[in-house]
Amino acid sequence: MVRGNFRLSDTPVAARPLSVCEVADEGAAVLSSADGTAKLSASLAPDASRLTMTALTGHDRITLDFTLAPDDVLWGGGEQMSYLALNGRTFPIWTSEPGVGREPGTPLTDQASADGSFAGGDYWTTNYPEPTVLCSSGWALSLANAEYVELDASEQGRLRVHVWSGEVVIDLFEGAPADLTRQLAARFGPRQALPDWALGGAIVGLKQGEASFDRLEALIEAGAAISGLWCEDWVGIRETSFGRRLFWDWQWNAERYPDLPSRIAALKARGIRFLGYVNPYLAVDGPLYPEAAAKGYFAKCLDSDEPYAVDFGEFHAGVVDFTNPAAAEWFAEDVIGKRMLDFGLDGWMADFGEYLPTDLRLHDGDPMQEHNRWPVRWAEVNARAVASRGRTGDVLWFMRAGHTGVQAHCPLLWAGDQSVDFSRHDGIGTVITAALSSGLVGNAFSHSDVGGYTSLFGNVRSPELLLRWYELGAFSPVMRTHEGNRPDDNLQIDSNAELIEGCVRWSNIHAHLAPYVRHLVIEAQATGLPAQRALFLHYPLDRETFTIQDQYLYGGDLMVALVIEAGAVMRRVYLPEGEWRHVWSGADFTPGWHDVTAPIGEPPVFYRRTSTFAPLFAELAR
Template sequence: MVEMTPCDGGFALRLAGRDVLRHVPESLAISLACGAPEVTMVRGNFRLLDAPVAAGPLSRAEAEGAGRMVLSSADDTARLAVVLDGARLTLTALSPHDRITVDFALEDGDVLWGGGEQMSYLALNGRNFPIWTSEPGVGREPGTHLTDQASADGSFAGGDYWTTNYPEPTVLCSGGWAISLANAEYAELDARQPGILRVHVWSGEVIIDLFEGTPAELTRQLGERFGPRQPLPEWGIGGAVVGLKQGDASFERLEHLLEAGAAISGLWCEDWVGVRETSFGRRLFWDWQWNAQRYPDLPLRIAALKQRGIRFLGYVNPYLAVDGPLYPEAAAKGYFARCLDSDEPYAVDFGEFYAGVVDFTNPEAAAWFAEEVIGKRMLDFGLDGWMADFGEYLPTDLRLFDGDPMQEHNRWPVRWAEVNARAVASRGRTGDVLWFMRAGHTGVSVHCPLLWAGDQSVDFSRHDGIGTVITAALSSGLVGNAFSHSDVGGYTSLFGNVRSEELMLRWYELGAFSPVFRTHEGNRPDDNLQIDSNDTLIAGFVRWSRVHAALAPYVQHLVTEAQANGLPAQRALFLHYPKDAETFTIQDQFLYGADMLVAPVIEQGAEARRVYLPGEGAWRHLWSGRDYAPGWHDVEAPIGAPPVFYRPASAFAHIFESLAA
């Protein structure tokens, strides 16, 4: 029950049995300002600056009927309407101001989660999180060698703890409430000041939906708000999806893995469109159709693989290289975003090549891409899935067919997801095609069946290595995304940072307990170990691909559960144990459904790790069969035996037990 009532010369907003917003003359919770934004983008890395001029304090309040207050400054130059309609709070500037800041009140012990897909921190307390989709960065920790090298050219490509492909202005509180903004403009979720969650939005109107309940109930309600989740295809969870990009030689390598005994459900060749060598590494040729020179006889090979139960996957993104054959066709139709000072297509620098931005605010352009590119050149060609890459690069200094790019920037991944979903639905194949995205914002989960955690560095680093994909899955799962996975082995290899055998083996272990187990050769495949580089890596891949395949019935149960109640497959512990404060900040282990707990090893050289087992009753160690009581434990974790536990009374216990055989 949400209530807004006048009090003490102001008003109070009551939610979950407490005043979460209290604006009174001696403690003003809402303020207005006028902004002066400056946006800089270099290859998908953004810096946003502002020089706001604050309005006078909103020290006066007048009730204008039930659920409506008007706040104003003493000189009446700043005015704001506050309206509560059901569980939706709308704040609208009645004066010419375009910045609104709202301070929500926190109680001692409150822990905040949300912000979309966060890589570094599951709990938001003590930090500020800008909401602006972008490249996450390389290293993501200023002051470290890798991050500083990546940013040395002035591109801020190193990133920081808050940079993410998928930010979202949604926050859940352990106190039993949540807020979710309907705004797509730049925003900040600032929890640096004790006792306050400050929400700052670059807009003259802010719309906030309010929720109350346990964390699991809030997750379900948010899922309902965003819309139904797409199912994963059964074939996609029945074995590993092998990522190879060596042209026609990829098929021979696949056969060697199959002969070794690997359980494989898909072959993913992102280079099906051809390649372009750059200083960053091996990039793809951004023209979304079969490159017959790199993959001769591909249609026949795809058909032959499918007869054996192995699907073929490719790659696409929402841009077209200026030197590709599709570019002039789209340009002639007027389907690109345009320059500010001319009708010429706007060209984005993607690092040693340029590409046009297909303008999805133009309905004809969106329909053309869905039908002519994805529909005919991919689905009709024989692809059963793809990486739907990018979506976070929309510049702000261009002209769109419809809309302001400052407002459209965060919406762009959702528009891109909608184009993919539209193409799949047009062929009647929703739920059968496995496609996945890294970029997102509010509503992307309605269209996209599967996230992947982006371009992690090929290492164990705290803010950009293997461990960040766990945080990504847990945080994104709170805001409507049921399924997440990662590039097994990592992706980004720069400045001499290359994969180790240990990293590969540990990532196998993590990938096996993800809904989809997909490998990637990375941006510099020739410099890095691959899943078939030596006998140890092949044997490890075979074993963990078979573990993943054996878990398929349980994962299918999680898919059904997600459809029914909105809970993600990989869950933060507090979703099932909301009264256990010990679980509130744990981000390096997860519940895989309600019956299994996985604590991946994400520290280099570790052969044991600390594990927390929540709730009541025993948890059974998967590999030894030993029962552990709830609480903290130091658990042995040699390579090949990461800490995994399950509930002995689970209906799936026989499946779990078979994994240790």
């Protein structure tokens, strides 16, 4: 592991095909190789909902092949950034940094990896992988395993599932895609509601200390609809070669924000909430570190009782050991509870969760098994802190990392650190794929950094990118802007009159859609369907929808086909059966493919003429 980027290798032994079957009892069998050197038990739950396979001969790798029909399409894998359909590729399931560029052979990716850190990433690297697969022929499987898994769909007619464990537990489902999504959502637990206050305009991300408040007032005076101010630098900053980063000690930095308590109270009285930032590590040079170290709350080195220090790029931090119940309780109560919630924060970015190394010692458990569980443990700590104050459903916190089980705790995903560009595998378009793929496995709500985050090697925001990202943010459940890792080098939402005007317009459009989004929140809690939906969830018999990943149904009544290519003023849009009306022109469109005019400010968006929200949608043009 180098700064959250991983490479896994193995020394495999040739697989032993299991060709002999002996019935053990009802619902169970023992499968053996012809020579008897490999043997495992297989048991199926009475209702056929769970398959458990356990090696009986000391093996710690199991590979299962599932037969597919030639035209089956597979989806899943958690939050995937590059491909919604899994066919033709292998997807390692191991939470990590996604990487910069995510396309080896391109300048940005190769430059990011030039120092040997493999920080450029690839199509499969993601903060939130999950061993869950849905099939167009009407079934889904979801592994209960947290160990490393490979989902190999590279060969037509076969899904190969390779697990680094001697036991594999698989939950099985059947039904149409929407039914599978509902069942998976039910398996992972109830969806939390988004706070009503977060739906009524933009959450503006500024990190300029006290100057942030004057900038906020200027946007409000210009007419922007603002629901929150997000200052991730409330804890102070640390300048590094990567850019402006935060000081990882999770409490108010009075030097950077001298009058923050009264500022927060004044904003809240006006209906504007204040949000901050936290992650599950503590900088070794911060005041909270010695307190946690004295209490034994950090993961330890393998050969000593010293806290393990992770290199985060020009500074080191300790890993708060959430397998230790006392450490988890301390972080939830003393850090998030007292220093954040009681201080006045109404939300935060719960960052990271992917970095757990495998060469450390935990209070309980094997880090190879705990690595993928770590984001879930991190989500549990945040949820516990919020619940302890009776504020579940009112506080808005969001994560980028995940694995099976995070759905029950985290109310909102964000798509991570996209590059500030239109690139195919790391730009604005990956946000849509991320929302659609994560929505299939029980995550109801997703959003992104408006404007992107990662600016390296001279790659900076263009006015066009920021204006197009406004459009994306407005048609997301939460619209939140970000200044990025190098704010001084990049355009910001208040850099010029054009960008201010765009922020004003699209924040008001987001606020205008709040009644519809409230409906989607209620619907998600009742049915498990996400707000942003792959088209096939509503049109499972229309194969044209199976691989569309650059447009989405926003609920059941809006079709959103945003522009994600630089310089494009027209895009091709698919409309399934039904009566569709273009939001901006009022023109009616028939089902099928259409080339739709899409100047900046008028992305292709359509609504059902028969929708009960049709009057609300019709007003968007005004």
